[in-house]
Amino acid sequence: MTTTTDARERLVATAQELFAAQGVGPTSPRQVLAASGVGQGSLYHHFPTKHDLAVAAVGATVDEALTAARRDLEAGGPALERVIGYVRRPREALAGCKVGRLTSDQAVMDDDGLRDVVTAYFVRLLDAVTATLRDAGLPEAEARDRAHTAVAVVQGGYVLARATGDPEAMRAAVRGFVAMLKETP
Amino acid sequence: MTTTTDARERLVATAQELFAAQGVGPTSPRQVLAASGVGQGSLYHHFPTKHDLAVAAVGATVDEALTAARRDLEAGGPALERVIGYVRRPREALAGCKVGRLTSDQAVMDDDGLRDVVTAYFVRLLDAVTATLRDAGLPEAEARDRAHTAVAVVQGGYVLARATGDPEAMRAAVRGFVAMLKETP
DNA sequence: GTCTATAAAGTGATAGAC
DNA sequence: GTCTATCACTTTATAGAC
Numbered sequence: 001m002t003t004t005t006d007a008r009e010r011l012v013a014t015a016q017e018l019f020a021a022q023g024v025g026p027t028s029p030r031q032v033l034a035a036s037g038v039g040q041g042s043l044y045h046h047f048p049t050k051h052d053l054a055v056a057a058v059g060a061t062v063d064e065a066l067t068a069a070r071r072d073l074e075a076g077g078p079a080l081e082r083v084i085g086y087v088r089r090p091r092e093a094l095a096g097c098k099v100g101r102l103t104s105d106q107a108v109m110d111d112d113g114l115r116d117v118v119t120a121y122f123v124r125l126l127d128a129v130t131a132t133l134r135d136a137g138l139p140e141a142e143a144r145d146r147a148h149t150a151v152a153v154v155q156g157g158y159v160l161a162r163a164t165g166d167p168e169a170m171r172a173a174v175r176g177f178v179a180m181l182k183e184t185p
Numbered sequence: 186m187t188t189t190t191d192a193r194e195r196l197v198a199t200a201q202e203l204f205a206a207q208g209v210g211p212t213s214p215r216q217v218l219a220a221s222g223v224g225q226g227s228l229y230h231h232f233p234t235k236h237d238l239a240v241a242a243v244g245a246t247v248d249e250a251l252t253a254a255r256r257d258l259e260a261g262g263p264a265l266e267r268v269i270g271y272v273r274r275p276r277e278a279l280a281g282c283k284v285g286r287l288t289s290d291q292a293v294m295d296d297d298g299l300r301d302v303v304t305a306y307f308v309r310l311l312d313a314v315t316a317t318l319r320d321a322g323l324p325e326a327e328a329r330d331r332a333h334t335a336v337a338v339v340q341g342g343y344v345l346a347r348a349t350g351d352p353e354a355m356r357a358a359v360r361g362f363v364a365m366l367k368e369t370p
Numbered sequence: 371g372t373c374t375a376t377a378a379a380g381t382g383a384t385a386g387a388c
Numbered sequence: 389g390t391c392t393a394t395c396a397c398t399t400t401a402t403a404g405a406c
Contacts, residue, residue, distance in 0.1 A: 007371080022291045023210075023289065023291055025208075025210065026292075028398080028399060029399085039373055039374090040373075040374075041372050041373055042372050044401070045372075048401090049400080050400065100344050101289040103344050103347040104289045106208055106211050107211075109347070119349055122345060123349060126345075126349075126354075142361075145357045145361035145364065146365070148357035148358040148361055149338060149359075149362045151345060152338045152341025152342050152344070152355075153338060155337075155344040155345065156336065156337025156339065156340035156342070157333075157337050159285050159340040159344075160307060160311075160336060160337055160340065162294070163285070163288045163303055163307040164304055164308060164311075169333060172330045172334075173330075175333075177334045177337075179369075180331070180369050181365065183368070184364075213381060214381085214383085215381080215382090225391075226384095226385095226389080226390050226391055227389065227391080229384080230390070233383090235383090
């Protein structure tokens with residue numbers, strides 16, 4: 001590996017930022033070129049097609065998101081508190097979820113490879129939350145349902161915040177959920 | 186009004202379908218032309234720009250969605266049961282919410298007029314659910330938070346269903362929410 | 371491994387005949 | 389009110405020099 005390899009890394013990092021800001025479909029290879037500072041032929045050397053660049057960038061974003069979630073869910077303290085810590089974690093609500101938003105990105109959902117990356121993220125996230133709720137003493141079926149509710153509240157919170165233009169909308173959704181969660185043993 | 190006015194109606198109906206299927210940004214006026222069967226100059230006669238067509242189509246979709254929600258929330262029966270009826274209503278989970286998906290559509294969020302239509306929908310929807318939960322006996326603050334949670338569960342349910350490719354994911358999120366709602370007076 | 375130049379197709383929009 | 393033809397621009401991608 002030569003030192004020029006970091007052109008590839010800069011391309012992936014730039015693509016991640018642009019994808020998060022405006023989606024995969026609306027982001028052109030040209031924009032990635034301009035924002036990253038690498039040359040035109042250079043991009044197509046490392047990533048022959050937009051698909052290849054997208055797989056690398058979306059894969060990296062998903063890895064980061066899953067790592068953050070597991071950090072919350074496998075922290076110290078009672079299992080229920082760890083789930084509450086996960087849903088309460090401060091988020092850039094107005095930006096939307098970097099992974100969740102991809103589910104309405106046609107360029108992603110029409111691409112088998114990309115869609116699979118998004119699917120794997122949510123399957124693993126739901127499994128992790130379910131396992132934590134099971135640790136909290138819930139029976140399997142209730143743990144699975146409530147894990148879906150928890151993740152849905154976060155994803156829906158992003159939608160409400162973006163729709164209303166107010167980050168408080170997400171916090172209200174989380175507050176309502178946590179209040180109910182604490183009252184239902 | 187001449188009978189030729191229905192060219193306009195066909196354009197709006199076709200745009201609604203295409204927007205729901207693939208989003209506003211990725212839908213070109215050309216596609217709307219082809220799918221609706223009207224001529225090229227005809228579209229630009231009724232809607233000088235894509236923005237104008239989008240405002241008409243998104244406005245119609247929002248009106249339909251709000252009407253459906255109010256039908257659930259203002260039905261007969263106890264207030265709490267009406268909220269449960271709203272979140273439980275069968276939905277095309279894999280298609281995504283026709284309005285909620287617009288919050289990650291850059292073509293919508295970058296357009297002041299379109300974004301305002303989406304904002305108004307969610308503000309009104311949240312107000313309607315909040316009012317119903319107040320009728321159910323909840324204090325104002327709790328009613329507002331729980332209304333946000335309810336709408337977030339539906340929106341997040343769509344995200345989970347699309348992400349996992351399984352409509353059951355949305356039903357699980359709703360089941361978890363309803364179970365908690367019934368246990369917390 | 372990176373560059374410039376360019377191709378083929380699609381985009382939103384306009385012109386002007388009918 | 390509707391038509392065909394066309395414009396200026398952007399898209400993804402390739403060619404071939406360095």
